[in-house]
Every structure is written in structure tokens, then in C-alpha cells.
Amino acid sequence: xxxxxxxxxxxxxxxxxxxxxxxxxxxxxxxxxxxxxxxxxxxxxxxxxxxxxxxxxxxxxxxxxxxxxxxxxxxxxxxxxxxxxxxxxxxxxxxxxxxxxxxxxxxxxxxxxxxxxxxxxxxxxxxxxxxxxxxxxxxxxxxxxxxxxxxxxxxxxxxxxxxxxxxxxxxxxxxxxxxxxxxxxxxxxxxxxxxxxxxxxxxxxxxxxxxxxxxxxxxxxxxxxxxxxxxxxxxxxxxxxxxxxxxxxxxxxxxxxxxxxxxxxxxxxxxxxxxxxxxxxxxxxxxxxxxxxxxxxxxxxxxxxxxxxxxxxxxxxxxxxxxxxxxxxxxxxxxxxxxxxxxxxx
Numbered sequence: 001x002x003x004x005x006x007x008x009x010x011x012x013x014x015x016x017x018x019x020x021x022x023x024x025x026x027x028x029x030x031x032x033x034x035x036x037x038x039x040x041x042x043x044x045x046x047x048x049x050x051x052x053x054x055x056x057x058x059x060x061x062x063x064x065x066x067x068x069x070x071x072x073x074x075x076x077x078x079x080x081x082x083x084x085x086x087x088x089x090x091x092x093x094x095x096x097x098x099x100x101x102x103x104x105x106x107x108x109x110x111x112x113x114x115x116x117x118x119x120x121x122x123x124x125x126x127x128x129x130x131x132x133x134x135x136x137x138x139x140x141x142x143x144x145x146x147x148x149x150x151x152x153x154x155x156x157x158x159x160x161x162x163x164x165x166x167x168x169x170x171x172x173x174x175x176x177x178x179x180x181x182x183x184x185x186x187x188x189x190x191x192x193x194x195x196x197x198x199x200x201x202x203x204x205x206x207x208x209x210x211x212x213x214x215x216x217x218x219x220x221x222x223x224x225x226x227x228x229x230x231x232x233x234x235x236x237x238x239x240x241x242x243x244x245x246x247x248x249x250x251x252x253x254x255x256x257x258x259x260x261x262x263x264x265x266x267x268x269x270x271x272x273x274x275x276x277x278x279x280x281x282x283x284x285x286x287x288x289x290x291x292x293x294x295x296x297x298x299x300x301x302x303x304x305x306x307x308x309x310x311x312x313x314x315x316x317x318x319x320x321x322x323x324x325x326x327x328x329x330x331x332x333x334x335x336x337x338x339x340x341x342x343x344x345x346x
Contacts, residue, residue: 009026010023010069011024011068011070012024012071012072013040016075021071022039024039032049036074042074049072050075051072053071055081058072130248130249132224144157144250146250160207167200180276188284195284196292199293209304227244229259229306229309232310232311233317238305238309240308240309262304269314271292
């Protein structure tokens, strides 16, 4: 309509990596492309326009339907635009935009009335103003406030933090001794406990899970220290995409203490009772301690979850009966083989 009547349509043009907008008026897409490319010094060949909001390609027909001053993005042949998400992606490239984002967020916060937007801006500032690139106590003293003086680096403390959690699981296993009435079963249980303790010591209590200096295969975080919630026991991923970097600030370190290493097959309700039951009629050497070690202390059965994703109700997951005994057979078969070579307990 505009082209046929000889009228021009005013629009706002910006480049792929520019925030500045230019007012351009044209009768059709061909004219708009010519003017825009000249203005932004881009080759006309292969250039195209799309809607800033969602990346819709601007055709002649679509151009006629645009409202005045619609914001468009001019792209070269090889460039694509998926909408506002492209801008977000560029802004989150903190190496280039961190300082600008911080100042902009502070300015918006000073006059922001919406609680939701205030929360978003506050979280943005919190994550951008982090010291995750600092490691030692000398570099980031505030992070170590309340942390024992023997820890000189963040990684050392985080490793200790994980070790403490795993040691706690071992203590819960040892506490189960109090529930055993039969002396014979208690003796076998103590042998089992001793063996599992030695296995844990050998693995340094799996403190590597929280240590960002460990190899990627062994840690649960990125090299920078970011942890991602793995979702509740019955999910493959976290639907809310929770993430945190306890290396970034003292506040994040404290908040991370509320995250849980959750047992998919429950420790108290399932794993420990299954171990006790296995020892009722069998010696500890007949029990597959590697399997119970994995269930109690390793990522085979542990999921790192945000407190919101930690479901405390019964998980209704059972131990695999085929893996409970060392020879992968049922209890009767295990009893029929008294001369089977025993597993070393220490």
C-alpha cells in the first residue's frame, strides 16, 4: 500500500551488534535495504532485514503491515537473528558487557517498583559482581569470613565441605549398629563398616565433587565453580534450571550449604536396611560392598539438588537384588558356596 501510493514508512534500524537505533523511511524493502546498508556501511549483496522482537524476516508483503517506527535489525548474508534472545546472549557475554550491565541494573533498581523485576535485577547484580576468579584467602578475604584459618584457598574449603557431608553418611551407617540385636550380625556389620571406611579413605571421602581444581571427570562443577541442580530423584534434569557459584561470594557459599547431595535410592529407608538384611544370614565377605559403597557415597546414587528440588517424601526405589551379593546370586546360592574365596576387608 505504501509503495503503491508513493508514501514512505518510518522504521527504526539497528545493526546486529549495535544498540544504537537509526530512523529510516522507505517506500519498500528494496529502498529500505539500500538506505540502511549505506547508513550502517554494510554490503547490499546478501543483506536482509528482520523484526527485532522475534527475528521474522521482513518481506515486501510483511513490510506493508508494519506499524510506524517498528524496530528492525539489518543483517549481512551470514548473520541470523532469533529475536530478543540474541541481545540477551550478547549482554551475558560478561567479558564485554559486565560493567555496562552493572551500571544499567543499578540505575534501573533505583527507580524500579515491580518486585519481580527488582528480583531479576538484584540476581543479575549478584552474579556479575562475583569474585569467582579469585582463589586464595589473601585475594578474597571476605569470602573466608567464618571459615577456619587452616583453609588458604576456596577449593580446599569446598573439598572439605564435600568430605564432611560424605563423612556424615558414614556416621549414619555406624549409628545403625545400635539397632542390631544379634552379636554375630553386629560383628559382621562392624567388619563391613570398617571396610567401607577404608574405601572412603582411599577415595579421600570423594571431596573432589566440590573441588573445581579437580579434573572434569571427578568434579560436579565447572572450572569456574558453577554448580547446576541435577533435578529431583525422579527427574533427569532440573526443570527450574537452578545454578549457583559458591566460589563467587560469601553469600553464595552460605546459600550453597542448603543444597543437598540427595540419595536417589534412599540411605536410611532403603540402602542401610538392605545392607543389614543381607548380613542377617551372610558374612560380610559375601556381600557386594562395592555396590553398597556406590549407593552410599558416590555419584552413582547421589544427585546434587537445590533445596526446592529435594523431595523428602519416600522415593520408592529399591536396591537391585542381583547386585547385593558379591557373586551376584541370591542368598541360598551364596550359602551353598562356603569355600568361595573371601573378600579382603582391610
